[in-house]
Amino acid sequence: MPELPEVEVTKLGIAPYIEGKTLTELIVHDGRFRWPVPSNLKKILIDQTCSAIHRRGKYLLFYFERGVMVLHLGMTGVLRIQKIQEEPKKYNRIEFHFGDTALRFHDPRKFGSVLWHPIEHGPIENFPLLKKLGVEPFENEFSGVNGTKLLYERSRGRTVSVKQYLLAGQVVVGVGNIYCSESLFEAKINPKTPAGKISKPRYERLAKAVQLILKKAIQAGGSSLKDFVHSDGEPGHFMVLTKVYDRAGLPCKECGTPIKQITQGQRSTYYCPQCQK
DNA sequence: AGCTCAACCTGGCTGC
């Protein structure tokens, strides 16, 4: 579920409830995530005030006085704002109380993570997991000609498919498996094409497509924001209407050709063999 | 350095 748009929408949804608030209690129901939740996290965070929540790629960064809590939603993670009186549900792995407001991290598959970066370790950019990330799709480094240049130059000599190249997030972050297929369809590029063989004009189309697809998804998520953060049932689906993703065998919405599904780098890719050359 | 692949974990769906 969480690609960049979902993480961004989550950030926008929870920030008003958390920013400027002081953590009063932290309960770890099950801290066996991708990496174990630091055993002393409660001790570290209690009585600290969260000044801001930022997003870097698919990571959420909670800024506290003495450091930054780094949270990743993994495949199935969802954050919800609830009253502390509400009963925590199954798979609520960890909850942060800010007065009578609870921020609950729900994550069935435990691929998420919650880590701590103490201020003594320097700027958050030094955090190992963030260090190798590509640029933000909406920041200056990727806008205008910059995005095209980056995608083109960094791909020279690369033999991996453009699908895997984009998905890896080493050039631009935030494009997950769904929006990767969607962006390549938007740019009319065949996902199997080796990244190093794609011309500059085509990378220009791709850079624009990535921004468009992600922006649209954020807008779609934004509309269901309220439901999302207040829900204590299943999270609202942001899934925007996809043109190709999860549409194997169905007619392409532009030309009617059946959409193909293939596997690349252990992940499914969907594309239109007619529209994407 | 870049490529491929196993691994982390749980639930839901498909097909026998």
Add this chain to the structure above:
DNA sequence: TGCAGCCAGGTTGAGC
């Protein structure tokens, strides 16, 4: 109805 097998939004780390 039951159960085995496969698939799922992400990412690291090992081995070549």
